[in-house]
Amino acid sequence: xxxxxxxxxxxxxxxxxREKNYRDKSNQFIIEGKKFIDEIPPSWQINKIVVAQSFxxxxxxxxVFVLPDKLFTQIADTKHSQGILAICTKKKFCPDDxxxxxxxxxxxAEKINDPxxxxxxxxxxxxxxxxxxxxxxxxxxxxNSKVLRATAGNISKLNIAIDCDLETYLPKLKNNxxxxxxxxxxxxxxxxxxxxxxxxxxxxxxxxxxxSENILSQxxxxxxxPMENKVESLNISxxxxxxxxxxxxxxxxx
Amino acid sequence: xxxxxxxxxxxxxxxxxREKNYRDKSNQFIIEGKKFIDEIPPSWQINKIVVAQSFxxxxxxxxVFVLPDKLFTQIADTKHSQGILAICTKKKFCPDDxxxxxxxxxxxAEKINDPxxxxxxxxxxxxxxxxxxxxxxxxxxxxNSKVLRATAGNISKLNIAIDCDLETYLPKLKNNxxxxxxxxxxxxxxxxxxxxxxxxxxxxxxxxxxxSENILSQxxxxxxxPMENKVESLNISxxxxxxxxxxxxxxxxx
Numbered sequence: 001x002x003x004x005x006x007x008x009x010x011x012x013x014x015x016x017x018r019e020k021n022y023r024d025k026s027n028q029f030i031i032e033g034k035k036f037i038d039e040i041p042p043s044w045q046i047n048k049i050v051v052a053q054s055f056x057x058x059x060x061x062x063x064v065f066v067l068p069d070k071l072f073t074q075i076a077d078t079k080h081s082q083g084i085l086a087i088c089t090k091k092k093f094c095p096d097d098x099x100x101x102x103x104x105x106x107x108x109a110e111k112i113n114d115p116x117x118x119x120x121x122x123x124x125x126x127x128x129x130x131x132x133x134x135x136x137x138x139x140x141x142x143x144n145s146k147v148l149r150a151t152a153g154n155i156s157k158l159n160i161a162i163d164c165d166l167e168t169y170l171p172k173l174k175n176n177x178x179x180x181x182x183x184x185x186x187x188x189x190x191x192x193x194x195x196x197x198x199x200x201x202x203x204x205x206x207x208x209x210x211x212s213e214n215i216l217s218q219x220x221x222x223x224x225x226p227m228e229n230k231v232e233s234l235n236i237s238x239x240x241x242x243x244x245x246x247x248x249x250x251x252x253x254x
Numbered sequence: 255x256x257x258x259x260x261x262x263x264x265x266x267x268x269x270x271x272r273e274k275n276y277r278d279k280s281n282q283f284i285i286e287g288k289k290f291i292d293e294i295p296p297s298w299q300i301n302k303i304v305v306a307q308s309f310x311x312x313x314x315x316x317x318v319f320v321l322p323d324k325l326f327t328q329i330a331d332t333k334h335s336q337g338i339l340a341i342c343t344k345k346k347f348c349p350d351d352x353x354x355x356x357x358x359x360x361x362x363a364e365k366i367n368d369p370x371x372x373x374x375x376x377x378x379x380x381x382x383x384x385x386x387x388x389x390x391x392x393x394x395x396x397x398n399s400k401v402l403r404a405t406a407g408n409i410s411k412l413n414i415a416i417d418c419d420l421e422t423y424l425p426k427l428k429n430n431x432x433x434x435x436x437x438x439x440x441x442x443x444x445x446x447x448x449x450x451x452x453x454x455x456x457x458x459x460x461x462x463x464x465x466s467e468n469i470l471s472q473x474x475x476x477x478x479x480p481m482e483n484k485v486e487s488l489n490i491s492x493x494x495x496x497x498x499x500x501x502x503x504x505x506x507x508x
Contacts, residue, residue, distance in 0.1 A: 116370050120489045127481040157484050227381040230411050235374045241492045242499045
């Protein structure tokens with residue numbers, strides 16, 4: 001189906017899906033790029049696939065909406081788009097759905113603001129096989145296009161709960177014998193001296209303000225990554241990834 | 255000095271400094287934010303400081319150019335600017351200037367494209383006290399405002415050489431007994447089984463294409479970060495930071 005008018009209903013829907021409000025209302029979001037779309041598992045619902053005319057010609061896609069390249073470029077989010085995007089239904093987990101194993105590893109993100117940071121964190125969580133990423137209320141929207149791009153297509157490889165109330169969720173974790181770690185530059189203990197071998201969760205805080213007092217007070221251990229004093233802190237997704245690496249090294253190689 | 259016209263020479267210069275071409279021609283660049291400016295050491299040359307009127311009133315800055323807030327917002331790069339920016343002279347190192355110590359740690363970046371990745375890499379290099387970051391020709395401009403923002407003010411805490419020809423530089427490093435590591439998902443050896451205790455350098459490759467064949471063939475050891483197969487790779491600045499953490503752990507804590 002070739003769509004040539006910018007006033008077409010689908011085009012208007014795609015443009016509206018760039019806004020969080022409409023994503024929430026319609027329970028849908030957009031992903032761009034062939035590899036990203038190919039990697040979406042069957043348990044996720046792809047509603048519509050939209051391609052640029054040049055892409056359709058090259059790939060012989062069936063049952064898709066085709067737009068002239070010029071129109072596609074106007075609605076695509078990426079500058080040098082491949083020419084394919086999909087509208088998907090949002091996936092919503094509840095943190096209580098996560099299955100905890102003997103050596104489970106969870107990540108708890110409190111009010112991450114920057115879309116690149118959240119996306120990179122998701123990519124690392126998937127790489128280190130985290131059993132669940134719990135994202136607090138007040139974080140950047142998971143379905144923001146910049147978040148999705150920074151995940152490098154890995155969003156569907158991870159259990160993610162959003163809009164969570166951490167103050168009620170953390171005590172539940174502790175009741176399930178999950179040890180809660182928080183990183184802070186003021187900690188005494190280095191991360192490699194902590195024991196990540198049993199069930200554990202790593203808290204990551206906001207870029208500017210760190211982990212809030214209420215949440216930090218629920219951590220079982222405050223740890224630090226060794227570094228030079230001249231630098232105040234690492235990027236938060238970098239710091240979380242180093243802790244995930246350290247936990248993984250201990251869990252599977254020590 | 256209060257400047258109210260958008261046609262003022264300084265305003266035009268600031269806008270031109272948003273473009274790499276003019277930064278190269280004038281040998282200057284812009285940094286934004288009070289903390290960032292305060293942390294620039296005396297060896298770097300700050301040429302002009304420009305503040306928004308509301309900022310000048312609050313901070314009582316002397317000898318600066320003052321703009322009405324509305325005009326400042328138009329020339330600032332950050333959306334919610336503090337109201338202060340500085341024009342600085344570029345700093346240029348040659349990689350041969352770096353002093354190599356017995357346990358030196360260098361990072362070599364080949365064709366990093368994404369400004370956020372380069373900035374985050376610089377932040378991590380400063381945190382792990384890297385003796386030099388060598389950036390190849392064909393990388394994103396070091397003085398791009400997004401790079402500077404992602405460094406979180408740490409650019410002046412690190413020796414950085416730009417526009418380097420890696421093919422001629424790597425043999426020099428090897429002649430100086432620097433062991434060169436490259437990370438690849440196809441490697442057999444895990445990074446924690448490699449020995450980072452002596453002089454070493456870590457190569458980081460382009461986001462899409464990795465490290466080029468010519469450069470990879472000069473590495474002494476190819477290593478991998480342990481992770482799940484379902485994920486193709488980590489973000490490049492994340493991967494480099496994990497290797498820096500591992501090198502630092504071995505150098506100073508084993």
